[in-house]
Amino acid sequence: MKPLRLVFLGTAGYYPTEERRTSSIMLPEFGIVLDAGGGFFRVPNYLQTQKLHILFSHCHLDHVAGVNYLFGFGERIQEVNFYGPSPIIKTVNTLMGEQFFPSPPIERPFSTKTFQFSQKQGEFSLVCGGSKVEISFQKFDHPSQKVIGWRLVLEGQSIFYLLDKNVFHNDPALSFAHGADLLIHECVFEAENKEEAIKTGHSYSLGVGEFAKKAMVGELVLTHLTMESFQSPEKILKEVKTVFPRTLLAYDKMARYF
Numbered sequence: 001m002k003p004l005r006l007v008f009l010g011t012a013g014y015y016p017t018e019e020r021r022t023s024s025i026m027l028p029e030f031g032i033v034l035d036a037g038g039g040f041f042r043v044p045n046y047l048q049t050q051k052l053h054i055l056f057s058h059c060h061l062d063h064v065a066g067v068n069y070l071f072g073f074g075e076r077i078q079e080v081n082f083y084g085p086s087p088i089i090k091t092v093n094t095l096m097g098e099q100f101f102p103s104p105p106i107e108r109p110f111s112t113k114t115f116q117f118s119q120k121q122g123e124f125s126l127v128c129g130g131s132k133v134e135i136s137f138q139k140f141d142h143p144s145q146k147v148i149g150w151r152l153v154l155e156g157q158s159i160f161y162l163l164d165k166n167v168f169h170n171d172p173a174l175s176f177a178h179g180a181d182l183l184i185h186e187c188v189f190e191a192e193n194k195e196e197a198i199k200t201g202h203s204y205s206l207g208v209g210e211f212a213k214k215a216m217v218g219e220l221v222l223t224h225l226t227m228e229s230f231q232s233p234e235k236i237l238k239e240v241k242t243v244f245p246r247t248l249l250a251y252d253k254m255a256r257y258f
Protein backbone atom coordinates (compact mmCIF):
# COMPACT_ATOMS: atom_id res chain seq x y z
CA MET A 1 0.00 0.00 0.00
CA LYS A 2 1.22 3.47 -0.85
CA PRO A 3 0.95 6.27 1.70
CA LEU A 4 -2.06 8.40 0.86
CA ARG A 5 -0.42 11.78 1.13
CA LEU A 6 -2.12 14.90 -0.07
CA VAL A 7 -0.05 18.10 -0.20
CA PHE A 8 -1.71 21.49 -0.48
CA LEU A 9 0.63 23.38 -2.81
CA GLY A 10 -1.57 26.47 -2.98
CA THR A 11 -4.65 27.33 -0.92
CA ALA A 12 -5.64 30.83 -2.03
CA GLY A 13 -8.60 31.76 -4.17
CA TYR A 14 -8.50 34.63 -6.67
CA TYR A 15 -5.18 36.25 -5.68
CA PRO A 16 -2.06 35.05 -3.87
CA THR A 17 -1.15 36.49 -0.48
CA GLU A 18 2.12 36.51 1.48
CA GLU A 19 1.17 33.13 2.97
CA ARG A 20 -0.89 31.53 0.22
CA ARG A 21 -0.40 30.81 -3.49
CA THR A 22 -3.40 30.04 -5.68
CA SER A 23 -5.02 26.62 -5.99
CA SER A 24 -3.07 23.42 -6.49
CA ILE A 25 -3.05 20.10 -4.64
CA MET A 26 -0.76 17.12 -5.22
CA LEU A 27 -0.77 13.40 -4.44
CA PRO A 28 2.99 12.93 -4.88
CA GLU A 29 3.09 9.11 -4.70
CA PHE A 30 0.53 8.93 -7.53
CA GLY A 31 1.78 11.84 -9.65
CA ILE A 32 -1.69 13.39 -9.54
CA VAL A 33 -2.21 17.16 -9.34
CA LEU A 34 -5.57 18.87 -8.91
CA ASP A 35 -5.43 22.30 -10.57
CA ALA A 36 -2.29 24.24 -11.42
CA GLY A 37 -2.63 27.71 -9.92
CA GLY A 38 0.32 29.60 -8.43
CA GLY A 39 1.11 26.85 -5.91
CA PHE A 40 2.01 24.56 -8.80
CA PHE A 41 5.60 25.91 -8.66
CA ARG A 42 6.12 23.69 -5.59
CA VAL A 43 5.63 20.43 -7.52
CA PRO A 44 9.40 19.62 -7.83
CA ASN A 45 9.75 19.72 -4.02
CA TYR A 46 7.43 16.72 -3.73
CA LEU A 47 7.95 14.86 -7.00
CA GLN A 48 7.97 11.05 -6.70
CA THR A 49 7.03 10.00 -10.25
CA GLN A 50 8.25 10.71 -13.78
CA LYS A 51 4.70 11.12 -15.01
CA LEU A 52 2.21 13.78 -13.93
CA HIS A 53 -1.58 13.66 -14.34
CA ILE A 54 -3.10 17.15 -14.00
CA LEU A 55 -6.86 17.29 -13.45
CA PHE A 56 -8.35 20.76 -13.92
CA SER A 57 -11.51 22.10 -12.29
CA HIS A 58 -11.95 25.03 -14.71
CA CYS A 59 -9.89 27.62 -16.53
CA HIS A 60 -10.05 30.67 -14.26
CA LEU A 61 -6.48 31.82 -13.83
CA ASP A 62 -6.20 30.95 -10.12
CA HIS A 63 -6.52 27.29 -11.25
CA VAL A 64 -4.37 27.20 -14.39
CA ALA A 65 -1.89 30.09 -14.36
CA GLY A 66 1.00 27.99 -13.01
CA VAL A 67 0.97 25.45 -15.78
CA ASN A 68 3.92 26.87 -17.69
CA TYR A 69 6.15 26.46 -14.61
CA LEU A 70 6.47 22.94 -16.08
CA PHE A 71 9.19 24.35 -18.34
CA GLY A 72 11.31 25.06 -15.26
CA PHE A 73 11.03 21.62 -13.67
CA GLY A 74 13.96 20.13 -15.58
CA GLU A 75 14.17 16.59 -16.83
CA ARG A 76 12.75 14.83 -13.80
CA ILE A 77 9.34 14.78 -15.49
CA GLN A 78 9.05 12.74 -18.68
CA GLU A 79 5.33 12.85 -19.39
CA VAL A 80 2.50 15.20 -18.49
CA ASN A 81 -1.16 14.35 -19.07
CA PHE A 82 -3.83 17.07 -18.95
CA TYR A 83 -7.48 16.26 -18.21
CA GLY A 84 -10.50 18.53 -18.68
CA PRO A 85 -13.12 19.80 -21.10
CA SER A 86 -11.87 21.37 -24.34
CA PRO A 87 -12.00 25.06 -23.17
CA ILE A 88 -9.61 24.17 -20.33
CA ILE A 89 -7.24 22.22 -22.56
CA LYS A 90 -7.27 25.11 -25.06
CA THR A 91 -6.40 27.56 -22.25
CA VAL A 92 -3.59 25.31 -21.01
CA ASN A 93 -2.09 25.05 -24.50
CA THR A 94 -2.31 28.82 -24.90
CA LEU A 95 -0.60 29.43 -21.54
CA MET A 96 2.22 27.13 -22.57
CA GLY A 97 2.61 28.85 -25.93
CA GLU A 98 5.13 31.49 -27.00
CA GLN A 99 2.87 34.47 -26.34
CA PHE A 100 2.74 33.64 -22.62
CA PHE A 101 6.20 32.25 -22.03
CA PRO A 102 9.21 34.19 -23.24
CA SER A 103 11.32 31.29 -24.43
CA PRO A 104 9.66 27.89 -24.36
CA PRO A 105 12.26 25.21 -25.02
CA ILE A 106 12.33 24.22 -28.71
CA GLU A 107 11.94 20.66 -27.58
CA ARG A 108 10.05 20.12 -24.36
CA PRO A 109 11.91 17.84 -21.96
CA PHE A 110 8.61 16.03 -21.39
CA SER A 111 5.91 14.70 -23.70
CA THR A 112 2.31 15.85 -23.24
CA LYS A 113 -1.02 14.16 -23.83
CA THR A 114 -4.42 15.77 -23.49
CA PHE A 115 -7.64 14.03 -22.51
CA GLN A 116 -10.59 16.23 -23.43
CA PHE A 117 -14.20 15.44 -22.74
CA SER A 118 -17.48 17.14 -23.55
CA GLN A 119 -19.95 15.04 -21.57
CA LYS A 120 -21.56 16.26 -18.34
CA GLN A 121 -20.18 13.37 -16.33
CA GLY A 122 -18.00 10.33 -16.80
CA GLU A 123 -15.42 8.01 -15.33
CA PHE A 124 -12.12 6.38 -16.22
CA SER A 125 -9.24 4.68 -14.47
CA LEU A 126 -5.50 5.29 -14.48
CA VAL A 127 -2.47 3.42 -13.29
CA CYS A 128 -0.51 5.98 -11.28
CA GLY A 129 2.85 5.12 -9.79
CA GLY A 130 1.93 1.42 -10.13
CA SER A 131 -1.48 1.70 -8.43
CA LYS A 132 -4.92 1.79 -9.99
CA VAL A 133 -6.91 4.98 -9.43
CA GLU A 134 -10.63 5.18 -10.26
CA ILE A 135 -11.61 8.69 -11.33
CA SER A 136 -15.05 10.13 -11.95
CA PHE A 137 -16.10 13.67 -12.77
CA GLN A 138 -19.21 15.82 -13.06
CA LYS A 139 -19.80 19.36 -14.33
CA PHE A 140 -21.48 22.02 -12.23
CA ASP A 141 -22.41 25.67 -12.83
CA HIS A 142 -19.94 28.48 -12.18
CA PRO A 143 -20.08 32.03 -13.63
CA SER A 144 -18.99 32.12 -17.29
CA GLN A 145 -18.25 28.39 -17.44
CA LYS A 146 -18.78 24.98 -15.90
CA VAL A 147 -16.62 23.70 -13.08
CA ILE A 148 -15.57 20.06 -12.74
CA GLY A 149 -15.92 18.13 -9.49
CA TRP A 150 -13.45 15.23 -9.30
CA ARG A 151 -13.85 12.07 -7.28
CA LEU A 152 -10.80 9.82 -6.86
CA VAL A 153 -10.72 6.35 -5.35
CA LEU A 154 -7.23 5.15 -4.43
CA GLU A 155 -6.11 2.36 -2.14
CA GLY A 156 -9.74 1.94 -1.07
CA GLN A 157 -10.10 5.58 0.04
CA SER A 158 -12.08 8.29 -1.74
CA ILE A 159 -11.48 12.00 -2.17
CA PHE A 160 -13.98 14.45 -3.57
CA TYR A 161 -12.60 17.76 -4.84
CA LEU A 162 -14.96 20.65 -5.54
CA LEU A 163 -13.93 24.28 -5.88
CA ASP A 164 -15.60 27.42 -7.18
CA LYS A 165 -19.20 26.42 -6.79
CA ASN A 166 -22.27 27.55 -4.85
CA VAL A 167 -23.82 25.19 -2.34
CA PHE A 168 -27.58 24.64 -2.55
CA HIS A 169 -30.31 23.14 -0.39
CA ASN A 170 -30.73 20.17 -2.75
CA ASP A 171 -27.26 20.35 -4.16
CA PRO A 172 -26.71 18.43 -7.41
CA ALA A 173 -23.21 17.48 -6.15
CA LEU A 174 -24.50 15.73 -3.01
CA SER A 175 -24.99 12.28 -4.46
CA PHE A 176 -21.62 12.49 -6.22
CA ALA A 177 -19.83 13.45 -2.99
CA HIS A 178 -21.73 10.99 -0.83
CA GLY A 179 -19.61 8.97 1.60
CA ALA A 180 -16.24 10.34 0.46
CA ASP A 181 -13.54 9.78 3.08
CA LEU A 182 -12.19 13.26 2.41
CA LEU A 183 -14.03 16.25 0.99
CA ILE A 184 -11.91 19.15 -0.25
CA HIS A 185 -14.23 22.10 -0.72
CA GLU A 186 -13.77 25.79 -1.29
CA CYS A 187 -15.15 28.28 1.21
CA VAL A 188 -14.87 31.94 0.32
CA PHE A 189 -17.48 33.63 2.50
CA GLU A 190 -18.68 33.80 6.08
CA ALA A 191 -22.35 33.03 6.78
CA GLU A 192 -23.28 36.72 6.83
CA ASN A 193 -22.17 37.03 3.19
CA LYS A 194 -24.38 34.25 1.86
CA GLU A 195 -25.90 36.53 -0.80
CA GLU A 196 -22.47 37.54 -2.08
CA ALA A 197 -21.52 33.86 -2.31
CA ILE A 198 -24.58 33.10 -4.45
CA LYS A 199 -23.91 36.12 -6.67
CA THR A 200 -20.28 35.19 -7.35
CA GLY A 201 -20.68 31.42 -7.76
CA HIS A 202 -18.86 30.59 -4.53
CA SER A 203 -19.82 29.11 -1.20
CA TYR A 204 -20.29 30.23 2.40
CA SER A 205 -19.44 28.58 5.71
CA LEU A 206 -22.74 27.17 6.95
CA GLY A 207 -23.66 25.96 3.45
CA VAL A 208 -20.39 24.04 3.13
CA GLY A 209 -20.86 22.52 6.60
CA GLU A 210 -24.40 21.41 5.67
CA PHE A 211 -23.10 19.96 2.42
CA ALA A 212 -20.44 17.89 4.23
CA LYS A 213 -22.99 16.70 6.80
CA LYS A 214 -25.61 15.70 4.23
CA ALA A 215 -22.97 14.01 2.04
CA MET A 216 -21.82 12.06 5.12
CA VAL A 217 -18.14 12.54 4.34
CA GLY A 218 -15.39 11.48 6.75
CA GLU A 219 -13.48 14.74 6.92
CA LEU A 220 -13.72 18.19 5.35
CA VAL A 221 -10.77 20.38 4.35
CA LEU A 222 -11.49 23.99 3.40
CA THR A 223 -9.35 25.66 0.76
CA HIS A 224 -9.48 28.44 -1.89
CA LEU A 225 -9.20 30.95 0.94
CA THR A 226 -8.15 34.54 0.94
CA MET A 227 -6.67 36.76 3.59
CA GLU A 228 -8.32 39.84 2.17
CA SER A 229 -10.12 42.11 4.59
CA PHE A 230 -13.54 40.69 3.72
CA GLN A 231 -12.65 37.20 4.89
CA SER A 232 -11.49 35.69 8.15
CA PRO A 233 -10.54 32.02 7.56
CA GLU A 234 -10.60 31.34 11.31
CA LYS A 235 -14.14 32.71 11.58
CA ILE A 236 -15.18 30.61 8.58
CA LEU A 237 -13.67 27.50 10.19
CA LYS A 238 -15.51 28.18 13.43
CA GLU A 239 -18.81 28.60 11.60
CA VAL A 240 -18.37 25.45 9.50
CA LYS A 241 -17.50 23.45 12.64
CA THR A 242 -20.82 24.35 14.26
CA VAL A 243 -22.41 22.19 11.57
CA PHE A 244 -19.61 19.75 10.68
CA PRO A 245 -16.95 19.43 13.42
CA ARG A 246 -14.48 17.24 11.49
CA THR A 247 -13.24 20.22 9.49
CA LEU A 248 -9.74 21.58 8.87
CA LEU A 249 -8.46 24.76 7.30
CA ALA A 250 -5.83 24.09 4.62
CA TYR A 251 -2.60 26.09 4.52
CA ASP A 252 0.20 26.08 1.97
CA LYS A 253 2.52 23.04 2.21
CA MET A 254 0.10 21.26 4.56
CA ALA A 255 0.37 17.48 4.13
CA ARG A 256 -2.63 15.36 5.01
CA TYR A 257 -2.38 11.58 5.37
CA PHE A 258 -5.60 9.62 5.20
Ligand SMILES: [Zn+2]
Pocket residue numbers: 013014060062063164224
Ligand atom coordinates in the same frame (compact mmCIF):
# COMPACT_ATOMS: atom_id res chain seq x y z
ZN1 LIG B 1 -10.97 30.08 -8.08
Ligand SMILES: [Zn+2]
Pocket residue numbers: 058060142164
Ligand atom coordinates in the same frame (compact mmCIF):
# COMPACT_ATOMS: atom_id res chain seq x y z
ZN1 LIG C 1 -13.47 30.23 -10.70
